[in-house]
Amino acid sequence: MKASVEQRLETELDQFRKDGVYKQLNYLDSPQDARVQMEGRGEVIILSSNNYLGLSAIPEIIQAGQAALERFGAGTASVRFICGTFTIHREVEQALADLVGTEASLTYVSCWNANEGLCATFLGPEDAVISDELNHASIIDSIRLAKAIVKCRSAVYKHSNMTDLEEKLKSVADARTRLIMTDGVFSMEGDVARLADILELARKYDAIVAVDDSHATGVLGKTGRGTPEHAGVLGEVDIITSTLGKALGGAAGGFTASSAAMCDYLTQRSRPQLFSNALPCTVAASALAAVRYLREHPERVTRLHDSARYFRHRLVEMGFKPLEGDTPIIPVILGDTAKAIQMSNLLLGEGVFVTGFGYPVVPKGQARVRCQISAGHTQEDLDAALEAFHKVGRQLRLI
Numbered sequence: 001m002k003a004s005v006e007q008r009l010e011t012e013l014d015q016f017r018k019d020g021v022y023k024q025l026n027y028l029d030s031p032q033d034a035r036v037q038m039e040g041r042g043e044v045i046i047l048s049s050n051n052y053l054g055l056s057a058i059p060e061i062i063q064a065g066q067a068a069l070e071r072f073g074a075g076t077a078s079v080r081f082i083c084g085t086f087t088i089h090r091e092v093e094q095a096l097a098d099l100v101g102t103e104a105s106l107t108y109v110s111c112w113n114a115n116e117g118l119c120a121t122f123l124g125p126e127d128a129v130i131s132d133e134l135n136h137a138s139i140i141d142s143i144r145l146a147k148a149i150v151k152c153r154s155a156v157y158k159h160s161n162m163t164d165l166e167e168k169l170k171s172v173a174d175a176r177t178r179l180i181m182t183d184g185v186f187s188m189e190g191d192v193a194r195l196a197d198i199l200e201l202a203r204k205y206d207a208i209v210a211v212d213d214s215h216a217t218g219v220l221g222k223t224g225r226g227t228p229e230h231a232g233v234l235g236e237v238d239i240i241t242s243t244l245g246k247a248l249g250g251a252a253g254g255f256t257a258s259s260a261a262m263c264d265y266l267t268q269r270s271r272p273q274l275f276s277n278a279l280p281c282t283v284a285a286s287a288l289a290a291v292r293y294l295r296e297h298p299e300r301v302t303r304l305h306d307s308a309r310y311f312r313h314r315l316v317e318m319g320f321k322p323l324e325g326d327t328p329i330i331p332v333i334l335g336d337t338a339k340a341i342q343m344s345n346l347l348l349g350e351g352v353f354v355t356g357f358g359y360p361v362v363p364k365g366q367a368r369v370r371c372q373i374s375a376g377h378t379q380e381d382l383d384a385a386l387e388a389f390h391k392v393g394r395q396l397r398l399i
């Protein structure tokens with residue numbers, strides 16, 4: 001590397017450290033689970049993973065991946081339309097579509113790619129996309145790409161504000177297609193999109209709706225079918241993107257679920273499909289096993305919600321101020337970034353891994369530690385984590 005570039009990067013990295021925003025990687029030496037082996041720390045309780053259903057270490061899900069490795073080999077070795085589509089892709093795509101309530105689905109190597117491959121593919125200069133201000137970075141980048149590539153229009157509405165969404169819909173009344181994009185569950189706040197209201201506005205203004213359900217697939221709704229099930233509108237959302245890297249086994253991968261025509265169009269035209277390898281068969285098989293496991297074990301979703309309610313309630317009893325909500329994402333607001341990072345470090349010292357977030361990831365003055373509950377946590381795990389919160393909270397005079 002050229003010395004001048006190296007020097008610039010080192011200077012910026014030093015500044016990240018000074019600003020307290022440098023991310024330290026923690027290495028794990030065991031499967032992702034309620035408790036993991038962390039290098040240099042020993043066993044710690046994980047309260048910061050998206051392994052919501054605790055499926056990543058379930059034997060049948062691991063074995064499904066192993067069997068696919070034997071049957072299909074290490075990888076696709078090409079782009080899907082050239083020579084990379086396997087029967088397991090078709091099988092998992094049908095299972096995912098059935099799960100989220102659409103006609104078809106199409107897998108990608110990540111939900112990031114699924115989002116990135118959406119807007120620029122089917123929108124044009126006559127179209128407009130309207131996005132919630134707290135949408136995930138991959139939606140934001142998808143819209144930026146579409147604006148650069150196909151020159152569509154865009155607007156951003158205030159978080160979950162239906163009055164503002166309606167204004168924005170009126171402002172693009174002349175567009176050929178109006179697309180509303182929202183997260184199903186907003187990952188930093190843990191709140192749920194007002195999906196029924198969004199769909200009502202979409203009907204009124206002849207718009208279509210795309211929901212990124214990455215934090216809701218396997219999580220929300222009585223049987224884990226996501227935000228549409230939670231909101232009582234299963235089968236009514238035009239496009240759902242989601243990840244296989246969270247509740248559905250946690251490996252990696254994502255998908256876009258929609259009508260057969262939309263999925264076929266994306267197969268023909270979306271650039272991450274045309275220029276990047278298919279989802280590895282091992283991952284497709286584990287995800288398929290995860291979907292089947294979820295369908296056979298809806299009690300896992302019930303357990304997840306019971307545990308999240310318990311954890312939230314006990315934090316309030318201790319004097320913490322978690323944001324209200326009914327998802328397993330429980331952000332505890334501390335205000336100051338340094339305090340959130342200090343709390344996260346102290347909790348790790350007590351054997352609990354929970355990440356602190358500060359500005360610019362969250363607004364100034366709203367730094368937080370974000371707890372994520374899993375159905376894999378036992379009562380003992382939850383109580384041990386709560387005891388650590390109590391001890392550290394006292395130490396920092398937060399409670």
Ligand SMILES: Cc1ncc(COP(=O)(O)O)c(C=O)c1O
Pocket residue numbers: 109110111112113136138183187212214215242243244245252253254
């Ligand atoms: C809402 C949302 N969308 C997309 C993604 C990206 O998912 P993936 O890891 O499959 O690329 C994430 C991951 O953090 C997310 O939270």
